[in-house]
Amino acid sequence: MPTPTKHLVLVHGLSHGAWCWYKVVCHLRSCGYHVTAVDLGGCGVHQSGVEEIATISDYIQPLINVLESLSAVNERVVLVGHSYGGLAISMAMERYSHIVSVGVFITSYMPNCRDPPALQIKQYFKSLKAERFMDCKFRLKNVSPMIVELGDDYMATMMYPNCQPEDLALAKMLVRPNGFFLEDMSKESLLTSEKYGSICRVYVICEGDQVMTEDFQKFIVKDSPPDEVKSFPEAGHMIMLSKYQDLSIYLQDVTTRYS
Template identity: 25%
Template sequence: MTSTDRSTSTILLVHGAWHGAWCWEKLVPELTALGWHVETVNLPSASADADNTAGMYDDARVIRERLDALEGPVTVVGHSYGAIPATEAVAGASNVARLVYLSAFMIDADESIDSLSGGKVSGSGAVTLDAYGHYEDPMAAFYSDVDPQDADRATKQLVLQSARSFCEPLTTAAWKTVPSSYIITENDTALDSGFQEAMSARAERTYRLASGHSSFLSQPERLAQLIDADARQ
């Protein structure tokens, strides 16, 4: 594969559940400094509204609309849950050069977070952090190696996540046709590294980062270097 020209290329960052585009605040300037044009999205499934019904397909629509507004090539980076609607949105998008799964759900068609959990999330309304026992303390789960002040600020910005987003199944596994990479966060206390290892077997290339779940806050420079080197191959 020829080297990607960063001056004419875009990296689109897709956040995970309960988060927003704010979570990329440390990573964006690192990627920009490396010469990339960087875009982010806010997924409608993450909202302070307890009655929010936006699902995974709504998230995918927002991502696809942003993709359609961009010239290629685009590298799409999906974090955690965000990789699911990113995968859905990328299917059939001609301007996407690569999918990067960052401590993410790299699932197959007809799968969802609900199906992987054995139906523990199905229902309507909002999924709160305490729906999962080990998320009751989000600072420990998401930000275990993040500077305490940054972790506290991030925790205060977390919102509710619609149950629907965890239940709608992926219709197409774009990673089967789009070159894909996986970044395993080895010290992750939110998404087990063993689970990540299993998911990463589906990727063309795999990288490892000695960080917790939110490497974009704890190791933004190193993460940017990994994404940059991968996207240029």
């Protein structure tokens, strides 16, 4: 059997899509790496709307499809999740632990194997005052699951303050409503130590992040200790846009070290 090749799979955060990784993808591919950026259900150019994505399984299905195809051709995977994408790659690591070499969590949720992942989401909302969400709109779907629509002022002030103006303009045109799937993520035993817990995890702290604050990122690291912690100074929330070359070089290093 041939030696498996390494494939980086990049997963976006809340309301974004594969498009937000465009600079990182370009840089990694120019260095000879195999890279795929995924649109999760109802995000990016995915055909379904947010009302059609009923469960967390529906939401991560595009990612599962990618991992299934890579498994079939004997490729090892470096899974990279940004922000809410940390929950998506966690679920995928549980299902495809046999092909994932390492999970990279960038200023994101990173669940442990003890508690339902929803506990970290609830802790996040407890840690912030309502006014921090500015012009974002929250609504209920089928009574329980919460859907968010990111506001333009929120994106400009909290998410993209250190990015190029054209990156903010692109985001304003392409972001879509996103569900939190709290009911699904409140179930017990979604992640096990035998599968998800057996995979090396790296956490990237983004200093100056006003969305996932540094205090909350440090809480995540303490709540679910990873194998490695890396800090990027003055990165803010959208590190893949503001410091994409630094991030790309670090991902190359992680890919090499975690075989």
